[in-house]
Each structure stands twice: as C-alpha cells, then as structure tokens.
Amino acid sequence: MPHDLEKICAEAGLKLTNPRKVILRVLGESKDHPSVDEIYKRASDIDPSVSMATVYRTVSMLHEMNILIRHDFNESFSRYELNDDHHEHIIDIDTNEIIEFHNEELEALKEKIVNDMGYDLIDHRLELYVRKRK
Amino acid sequence: MPHDLEKICAEAGLKLTNPRKVILRVLGESKDHPSVDEIYKRASDIDPSVSMATVYRTVSMLHEMNILIRHDFNESFSRYELNDDHHEHIIDIDTNEIIEFHNEELEALKEKIVNDMGYDLIDHRLELYVRKRK
DNA sequence: TTATGTGCAAACCGTTTGCGAATCA
C-alpha cells in the first residue's frame, strides 16, 4: 500500500465511514487509471450500497487533498490514479493502452524552462500520443 | 492569416456558407485560446444569426481536420486555437494567464523517448502550471 | 435542383447538489 489512506483521512478529521473505507481500498488496489464509473463498479463489488454520488464526493475530496491525480486523456470523462511515484503517460492511440514512464532529463528541463522565465513549477501534464512503429 | 481557411474548406468539398465564413474569420483573427462560447460571442458580433449549434459543429469539424487544436486546461469546457506554429503552454495558476513557449531540446527529447520504445509520436500535450516566483 | 448546412429546441451524459435519513466519533 503506497499511502496509508485511512490514516491520512483520520488526520484530516474525516470520519472513516464504510463507503469511504471501501473506496479507499479500491483506489489502493487499482494499478490502472479508473474512471469514476469504474471505481463505482469496483466498490459495488465489495459493498453494493455505496452510491455513485459518494464516489464522486470522495474522489473530488481526495483530488483536492492532492492524494489523487485527475487525468483527462481526451475522453468524455476523467480518470484517477494515486499520486504516488511521479511519472508521465504515453497513450497508444490505436489500442488505448496507457504506458507509464519517467525521464529525469525531461524533469530537469521542465524546471529549467519555467525557472528561466521567473516562475516556480507547481504542476504539469505531459502526455505523448503514439502509434506502434511499423 | 496563417491558413487560408476558406481555401482549405473549399478543397475539402465543404460549402462556404455565411456562418462558416464568419466562424473561420473569427478563428483566423483570434490570437488567444477561445472557448466555444467565446467563439460564438465573437461570431455573433459579426452576424447575430449564427447559432451555437453551428459553432459547435464547425469547430468539431475543423478539429477533426486537424486545423484546430482542442485544449482542456482543467476547466469545465474546451478551448481551441489554430494548429499553426507548434508551441507548448504555461498556465499561471494565480492569474489564469496562458503563456506560449517553444523549446527545441524538449521537442527532441519527446521524440527520442517514444522512438526508443518503438513508437512514432503522433501527438502530445505539455502544460506547465506555474506561479510567479516571489 | 438537390445534397449539404442551418437554427431551434430537446436530448444527452458526466458531474454536482439539496434534502431528509443514517452513521461515526
């Protein structure tokens, strides 16, 4: 488990209700980039009484707490993933496969660009849309 | 005028109707990243009879033709800009100011990363969310 | 003349929210 999600919530003064426990467990066990609908389905498998509204509320809250990253991969909905280790995304436009990668040279370059312009880098987004070379 | 938009449409077999002429003119004159609503307002100033539905249809079409780039800067709506000269975006999260920049080293690095993994780079998205250094 | 494009209004769909009931601390 990357974060101790329950501990973080407790320290933030949040009640550890059953719906929240279930959603946190789903997020902790997900190794992909699930949509709210997908998180809802996975949570429902554990406890069918969890509602979509609560999934939305919980996910938004965790996003605001910077525990979740929200992605918009040019789809009509958002995807989420734990804000664990930092990485970028390569999206295969033929298969919709999402590949994670990390490149230190790129990290340094991003920082340098904004620093040279008098800014601090707060957040960023890099996505590479690719196609398998034939 | 960066593209001759009217010529491109004519060659694509599209009728050059008045609503389209107006929308193409608005896009050609816009130096920012307007939302559909903003494009609609600017078009309405020229011809009040142009409808929102037509703006949506035209903008979607131009996006599909790769003439327009669609942006989603973590807002509840999309923004568009002409697919002219290639550049990335820096977003000042305090002022919402959008700054364009271009960096050759970054371009080369992106290509290299995906090529080394056996892919061709088809498209990409890079946004740096920053704050003025104090 | 006719295929294509338009305005209108309704539908769509992911997301948010008001409310009264349930629940954790």
Next chain:
DNA sequence: TGATTCGCAAACGGTTTGCACATAA
C-alpha cells in the same frame, strides 16, 4: 447526541442531435 456523511433523485452545464427549413453549388 450532534456534526458529518450518505443515498436518492433532481438539477446542472457543456455538448450533441433530430428535424424541418434554408442555401450554396
């Protein structure tokens, strides 16, 4: 017990679409 959270269902807002009319070619 009381503040917080929940499920439900309705509302929201950007976007899409069916349809009858208008228009460029």
